[in-house]
Amino acid sequence: MNVELINTGSELMLGRVLNTHQQWLCRRLADLGYTVSRQTAVPDTGPDIQQAVREALAHADLIFTTGGLGPTSDDLTRELIAQLLGRNLREDPAIVQQIEQYFVSRRRAAPARTRVQALVPEGAIVLPNPNGTAPGLAIEVRPNPFREGGRPSWLIMLPGPPRELRPMFLDTVVPLLRRVLPLEKEFICHTLRTSGIGESVVQEKVGAPLESFIARGLELGYCARTGQVDVRFSACGSDAARLVQDAEAVARELLGPFIYGADDEELEAVVVRLLTERGKTLALAESCTGGCLAHRLTNVPGASAVLRAGVVAYSNEAKREFLGVRAESLDEHGAVSEPVASEMAEGVRRRTGADFALSVTGIAGPSGGTTEKPVGTVFIGLAKPTGTLVRKNFNPYDRETFKQVTSNQALELLRQSILAESRS
Amino acid sequence: MNVELINTGSELMLGRVLNTHQQWLCRRLADLGYTVSRQTAVPDTGPDIQQAVREALAHADLIFTTGGLGPTSDDLTRELIAQLLGRNLREDPAIVQQIEQYFVSRRRAAPARTRVQALVPEGAIVLPNPNGTAPGLAIEVRPNPFREGGRPSWLIMLPGPPRELRPMFLDTVVPLLRRVLPLEKEFICHTLRTSGIGESVVQEKVGAPLESFIARGLELGYCARTGQVDVRFSACGSDAARLVQDAEAVARELLGPFIYGADDEELEAVVVRLLTERGKTLALAESCTGGCLAHRLTNVPGASAVLRAGVVAYSNEAKREFLGVRAESLDEHGAVSEPVASEMAEGVRRRTGADFALSVTGIAGPSGGTTEKPVGTVFIGLAKPTGTLVRKNFNPYDRETFKQVTSNQALELLRQSILAESRS
Numbered sequence A, B: 001m002n003v004e005l006i007n008t009g010s011e012l013m014l015g016r017v018l019n020t021h022q023q024w025l026c027r028r029l030a031d032l033g034y035t036v037s038r039q040t041a042v043p044d045t046g047p048d049i050q051q052a053v054r055e056a057l058a059h060a061d062l063i064f065t066t067g068g069l070g071p072t073s074d075d076l077t078r079e080l081i082a083q084l085l086g087r088n089l090r091e092d093p094a095i096v097q098q099i100e101q102y103f104v105s106r107r108r109a110a111p112a113r114t115r116v117q118a119l120v121p122e123g124a125i126v127l128p129n130p131n132g133t134a135p136g137l138a139i140e141v142r143p144n145p146f147r148e149g150g151r152p153s154w155l156i157m158l159p160g161p162p163r164e165l166r167p168m169f170l171d172t173v174v175p176l177l178r179r180v181l182p183l184e185k186e187f188i189c190h191t192l193r194t195s196g197i198g199e200s201v202v203q204e205k206v207g208a209p210l211e212s213f214i215a216r217g218l219e220l221g222y223c224a225r226t227g228q229v230d231v232r233f234s235a236c237g238s239d240a241a242r243l244v245q246d247a248e249a250v251a252r253e254l255l256g257p258f259i260y261g262a263d264d265e266e267l268e269a270v271v272v273r274l275l276t277e278r279g280k281t282l283a284l285a286e287s288c289t290g291g292c293l294a295h296r297l298t299n300v301p302g303a304s305a306v307l308r309a310g311v312v313a314y315s316n317e318a319k320r321e322f323l324g325v326r327a328e329s330l331d332e333h334g335a336v337s338e339p340v341a342s343e344m345a346e347g348v349r350r351r352t353g354a355d356f357a358l359s360v361t362g363i364a365g366p367s368g369g370t371t372e373k374p375v376g377t378v379f380i381g382l383a384k385p386t387g388t389l390v391r392k393n394f395n396p397y398d399r400e401t402f403k404q405v406t407s408n409q410a411l412e413l414l415r416q417s418i419l420a421e422s423r424s
Helices: A020-032 A048-057 A078-083 A092-104 A112-118 A162-180 A197-206 A208-215 A242-260 A267-278 A292-297 A318-325 A325-332 A338-352 A399-423 B022-032 B046-059 B077-084 B091-103 B112-118 B164-181 B199-206 B208-215 B242-260 B265-279 B292-298 B316-323 B327-333 B340-354 B399-423
Strands: A004-010 A036-042 A062-066 A089-090 A117-122 A125-127 A138-142 A153-158 A187-195 A218-225 A228-236 A259-262 A280-288 A306-313 A356-362 A375-383 A389-392 B003-008 B036-042 B062-066 B089-091 B119-121 B124-128 B136-141 B153-158 B187-195 B221-223 B228-235 B257-263 B282-285 B306-311 B355-361 B377-384 B387-394
Touching: A004 A048, A020 A062, A020 A187, A036 A048, A036 B046, A048 A062, A048 A078, A062 A242, A078 A117, A078 A153, A078 B036, A078 B257, A089 A092, A092 A112, A112 A117, A112 A187, A112 A306, A117 A138, A117 A197, A125 A162, A138 A162, A153 A162, A162 B265, A187 A242, A187 A338, A187 A399, A187 B112, A197 A218, A197 A228, A197 A242, A197 A356, A197 B112, A208 A218, A208 A242, A228 A242, A242 A259, A259 A267, A259 A306, A259 B187, A267 A292, A267 A399, A267 B187, A280 A292, A280 A338, A280 B003, A280 B208, A292 A306, A292 A399, A292 B292, A306 A318, A306 A338, A306 B316, A318 A325, A318 A338, A318 B306, A318 B340, A325 A338, A325 B036, A338 A356, A338 A389, A338 B316, A356 A399, A375 A399, A389 A399, B003 B022, B003 B046, B022 B036, B022 B164, B022 B187, B036 B046, B036 B327, B046 B062, B046 B077, B046 B153, B046 B164, B077 B089, B077 B187, B089 B091, B091 B112, B112 B119, B119 B136, B124 B164, B136 B164, B164 B355, B187 B242, B187 B399, B199 B208, B199 B221, B199 B228, B199 B242, B208 B221, B228 B242, B242 B257, B257 B265, B265 B292, B282 B292, B282 B340, B292 B306, B292 B399, B306 B316, B306 B340, B316 B327, B316 B340, B327 B340, B387 B399
Parallel strands: A004 A036, A004 A062, A062 A153, A280 A306, A280 A356, B003 B036, B003 B062, B062 B153, B282 B306, B282 B355
Antiparallel strands: A036 B036, A089 A117, A125 A138, A138 A153, A187 A228, A187 A259, A218 A228, A306 B306, A356 A375, A375 A389, B089 B119, B124 B136, B136 B153, B187 B228, B187 B257, B221 B228, B355 B377, B377 B387
16 A cells, blocks of 8 residues: 655745654554655645645555644645645535634634634545644545546545644544555564664674565664664564564574664663662763763653662762762872772762662763873763672764763663673 | 755654654755755655655756665665666775774774775765765766756765764755855845743734835744744845844844844853853752753753753752752752752752752652642742742643753743843
8 A cells, every 4th residue: 555645834844843743643654554655745835735745646545644724824735635636615514613612612712714624625524623623634536537547545634733633643544544445464563672783783683694584575674873773673464473573583682682672662761661660779970971861861751760869070079079989089090080980870879879870971072082081982880789880982973972872871781780680 | 946855764654763854954955045845755665765866856956865875785875876867886995995994993893884885876976974984975967867958956865864964964065055056146044042932922022023124025934942932034135134134133122131042052052151251150950850951051062161060859868968958848848849949059059169050840740740739830940149049830741841841941040140140
């Protein structure tokens, strides 16, 4: 099945807003087995919108548009599509009533232009919008004048605001798709997430051993993110679940400890989950990552139950005052050193009573490097019930990438240690 | 000029990653005067990529592709485009050497497949990649076999990772565009950035007074971001600079203290700059923002010179131990209260000797709210040379938005206070 997505909005073309519909809809559709094969964004202008819809009607079985259903002068999608398909628009009294009700319940007067939202192209199915005033519309284009042999397409128009589009898709569009465009084949997609290993090394490890699965129909994809690589397994058909499962098992064996999670789980969420499951707590002492570790961990709901405290201590004074680092260690070895990383971790662990404590001290740049300790040098310390360890790494990147990569390495060190401690 | 953008990546079509290139490139191009008229995303498969490029070559003067230049088996863009244009690929010894150097400087062995990245289509300009191994490529397609009359197009291929694409675009592509595709008319675009004021209020303040400028050709745009609103002034032609400058002056007068910066300057960078200019220092005591403030500030180069220390203190014990908050204040008023916010800020200021200290305590959610203090309640404290003040706000958003909005409010409070202190 050929599925296409058209996002309309001049603000998208000017780069003023991030297009989140693309990922959200592609993800939901892929999970249902409808893989989007093309996504297009065009400005809110008649010729651009009509051309994009005409081209999509020429090759797709299912087309989604987002945006352009509202009441303002740049909301043109409904009218342009009706025109393109040669269908009249008629006002739907039920929608008029719902729009009026929407404003009454919010104790606001309905602006005059809101009534355009009640216009429905002939033969369209109305998709109710409980979170706004513009309903969605679904049209079966049969016969389809733009496609070879007049083959039919479904055209589904969704409103632009995410808080209207998302519930409408889940509550109304999914059941409609299952009814009017049921899938012929099962579709399965899984992702393994790795950390601490480069994209080409991942492929070197799993590429050849997975060739026989690819020959049987497995699709294999790699996606490098900052300091991490995702490996994606997907397949279609009655054998899909088995094929994906078997290929994943082979990859798990080969990538072993580099795999930190699956599908959508972030490394910080894995760490919070492992700590929560074991009833263990954590403390942080950050110098060069400057709060990045604390910020990432506290993005995870429930982090407050495991994170005792974090200290961001750039200066030597702060390292002494808040973490109890010894002046002699700072003088003898410098702030970016193994002994200081060790004392930072042990200091914050002692003062908070946490089970585990991570420390990071290094040179994020752009300035501050020396020949002996160039920009990118970093020591990561971990104090834990069975002792303290320190890793030296070299991350010569721009400042933000340095923070991201270094915090990945710290979280990964912690993850491995939590697992090792619970095994011992 | 017709500009199109093609993003390749099966992970985009499966909704596994957010397409941030679209916004970033559209924004940079629009600011330079090249407005993108269509953006397309396709999977990493030969026919899809070639069809998208062929269609773009049929109507665009300038085409960007992103992704598919790396070393893995799904990196196909370079080869597919060379094939489509009937150009041979030859290995560039200078790129081979750069790739080898890249791995040597990182003390890692270069995997065998990395060499495909040194293949260059005949006649292509190589765009160096100081942050990765895959160089970008620029090709002038002249004559263009896919376009009416053979009209030429420029095709520019950029690597997928943002930390490689962005510097390459700014350092190499912008000068190339200015040289090979100069704009016929001068184009000027400025942005004023505001904080602490809603989008419709901004429009109410500046809309009517700027109407005469719009009549003279000014384009005015508003863009609401999390807790902030940007106002964009652009114009074309010989009078553009003057028109934008005059309109901006009127808006500066009307929006006054709400304006924190211009163009790409972030609020945290403004705060670091103001402190640096005045030789003042800062300390942080964060509860519910969990390190977000420290992380944002330390993303700014030079932050280490002004940020004395930051403490992330979720628990009452950490508030007492690291910040000296009194047990009675916690018992009597609770951790989310004005007295505790005040003591947190004063405590970290006293212990670090900083000139300014910010504190944040609140309920980020999703759990932890009560009738009296619902999720979203937050107190922001600021201890400064002339005394301490506390603001109570209500930010009922999801966890990450809450952290972003609350840290904006804290930075804005600090910015206004630094300015006020230096006036007094």
